[in-house]
Amino acid sequence: MSGPLFANALVSGLLLAGFYAAVSVGISIAFGMLDVVNIAHPAFIILGSYAASIANASMGADPIVTAVALSPAFFALGLLLYRFYHATFERRGREPLRGLAFFFGILFVTEVALILAFGVDYRSVTARYIGTTWRLGTVDLPLRLFVPFVVSVAMTLSLQVFLSRTFFGRAVLAVGQDQLALQLMGVDPVRIKQIAFGISIATAGVAGALLVIIQPVQPSLGREYIGLVFAIPVLGGMGSIAGTLAGAAILGVATSFTATFFGPSWAPAVSFGLLLFALAFRPSGLFGR
Amino acid sequence: MASSLRIDGLRAGYGSVRVIHDLSLRVGEGETVALLGTNGNGKSTLMHCIMGVVRPGAGRIVAKLDGIEHDLAGKAPHQIVQLGIALVPEGRHLFPRLTVDENLLLGAHRSDARRRIAENLELCFETFPALAQRRDQLAGSMSGGEQQMLALARALMTAPRILLVDEPSVGLSPLLVAQVIAKIEELKRRFGLTVLMAEQNLAQAIRIADRGYVIVHGRIEFEGASREELAKNDLVKRLYLGL
Numbered sequence: 001m002s003g004p005l006f007a008n009a010l011v012s013g014l015l016l017a018g019f020y021a022a023v024s025v026g027i028s029i030a031f032g033m034l035d036v037v038n039i040a041h042p043a044f045i046i047l048g049s050y051a052a053s054i055a056n057a058s059m060g061a062d063p064i065v066t067a068v069a070l071s072p073a074f075f076a077l078g079l080l081l082y083r084f085y086h087a088t089f090e091r092r093g094r095e096p097l098r099g100l101a102f103f104f105g106i107l108f109v110t111e112v113a114l115i116l117a118f119g120v121d122y123r124s125v126t127a128r129y130i131g132t133t134w135r136l137g138t139v140d141l142p143l144r145l146f147v148p149f150v151v152s153v154a155m156t157l158s159l160q161v162f163l164s165r166t167f168f169g170r171a172v173l174a175v176g177q178d179q180l181a182l183q184l185m186g187v188d189p190v191r192i193k194q195i196a197f198g199i200s201i202a203t204a205g206v207a208g209a210l211l212v213i214i215q216p217v218q219p220s221l222g223r224e225y226i227g228l229v230f231a232i233p234v235l236g237g238m239g240s241i242a243g244t245l246a247g248a249a250i251l252g253v254a255t256s257f258t259a260t261f262f263g264p265s266w267a268p269a270v271s272f273g274l275l276l277f278a279l280a281f282r283p284s285g286l287f288g289r
Numbered sequence: 290m291a292s293s294l295r296i297d298g299l300r301a302g303y304g305s306v307r308v309i310h311d312l313s314l315r316v317g318e319g320e321t322v323a324l325l326g327t328n329g330n331g332k333s334t335l336m337h338c339i340m341g342v343v344r345p346g347a348g349r350i351v352a353k354l355d356g357i358e359h360d361l362a363g364k365a366p367h368q369i370v371q372l373g374i375a376l377v378p379e380g381r382h383l384f385p386r387l388t389v390d391e392n393l394l395l396g397a398h399r400s401d402a403r404r405r406i407a408e409n410l411e412l413c414f415e416t417f418p419a420l421a422q423r424r425d426q427l428a429g430s431m432s433g434g435e436q437q438m439l440a441l442a443r444a445l446m447t448a449p450r451i452l453l454v455d456e457p458s459v460g461l462s463p464l465l466v467a468q469v470i471a472k473i474e475e476l477k478r479r480f481g482l483t484v485l486m487a488e489q490n491l492a493q494a495i496r497i498a499d500r501g502y503v504i505v506h507g508r509i510e511f512e513g514a515s516r517e518e519l520a521k522n523d524l525v526k527r528l529y530l531g532l
Binding site: 167178181184 | 395
């Protein structure tokens with residue numbers, strides 16, 4: 001194993017991990033903290049990719065700028081979706097299976113809507129940094145991966161600070177544990193869940209813009225990411241942002257090493273093998289409380 | 290300082306099952322009132338009605354705070370807490386996977402409580418020194434007695450005027466029950482609270498109660514105007530001592 005090959009695999013793995021954190025942090029919030037089984041999360045990521053791509057094609061807007069500008073819209077979409085889910089499913093008792101079917105439906109409807117509106121062709125974005133690669137000695141730092149990495153890590157860390165340091169954040173951490181207790185603290189759990197779900201969907205929109213910087217996107221790509229976006233929070237510990245970062249780092253580096261030394265087709269097998277191995281020893285994930 | 294609670298003609302239940310029948314009681318300013326009764330007689334349902342967790346079928350629940358009367362029936366739990374009424378629920382209902390500190394800070398969520406957060410934290414740790422040494426420990430990993438102390442402390446962080454305590458003795462050893470009951474009395478004095486305490490453990494409850502009610506099958510069957518009256522009553526003896 002040559003030194004530079006190893007260093008490059010490690011760096012690109014960590015860069016990939018940054019992006020992985022962005023796609024899975026919203027899952028960790030919805031599943032781990034809110035008990036909302038939003039399996040449609042990848043569909044909102046693809047929606048974010050399309051928004052970034054369209055704004056890029058029509059106005060030449062930078063995908064990151066689009067992502068930030070549209071995050072209030074994705075937040076609002078999350079609020080509405082949760083309102084509907086709460087009124088039609090959640091409030092009528094715990095029916096996780098029906099909720100799962102509902103979100104599965106949202107996933108397919110979004111996908112079909114994108115196909116009908118834009119066709120099945122791959123879409124991408126152009127930006128100055130996408131073709132640029134910085135060289136640090138023997139290590140390549142492609143900006144196509146580095147820019148999403150920076151945005152994702154900034155987003156994930158600010159979420160971590162927000163959730164652990166604010167009154168609202170602590171209520172989000174508590175809402176899945178005991179709703180009666182939360183009410184007795186003077187907090188309306190439905191309001192907390194609604195806003196937190198909006199934040200979760202907003203992260204999906206940003207992740208979508210990052211995805212389309214990294215690779216071209218077509219409507220059904222979201223389904224390819226379902227395994228990965230769930231594996232990361234499960235590995236790290238559902239409901240822990242630090243765990244999501246750790247899980248993303250492990251799977252990102254594992255994917256990169258496997259792809260470099262054994263070929264890309266082995267990457268999913270190794271990633272999920274690692275997941276099963278880790279869960280055998282820590283069933284609630286690495287950072288699970 | 291003025292805070293009192295008045296319940297008139299309350300009826301409540303779950304679906305077609307009526308649990309509380311035409312119940313009336315009073316908790317006067319600064320009083321500690323015991324609500325005595327064995328399991329399944331409606332104590333917890335009554336507490337949940339006061340907090341808005343269970344919607345009563347009929348009757349009035351009125352809290353008087355600073356001379357203003359608030360009709361509680363129909364309000365949501367978080368609105369009732371905002372008024373300055375707190376419940377330490379049966380079974381404690383802590384957030385098990387959050388730390389002691391996080392549990393306490395969640396108690397201070399409402400705006401009035403946030404202003405007094407430093408002062409109330411200090412008072413809580415003064416009253417419960419054991420908690421001060423366990424601030425970073427997960428609530429779910431503490432012993433039952435410590436959890437009950439945390440549940441009390443967390444309720445106080447909401448800066449209540451009226452404190453409702455539901456079965457603080459459940460699952461605790463006799464020694465711990467005595468400690469918890471003594472703490473409730475101490476907190477009442479420190480924070481100037483009006484207290485309604487539902488309890489099965491008669492001997493402990495009447496140590497701190499000014500007076501009390503005995504609830505049987507959702508009805509008030511006896512009202513004792515003093516702790517002596519409670520202790521001497523035949524119904525109480527029959528229910529608790531099997532005489």
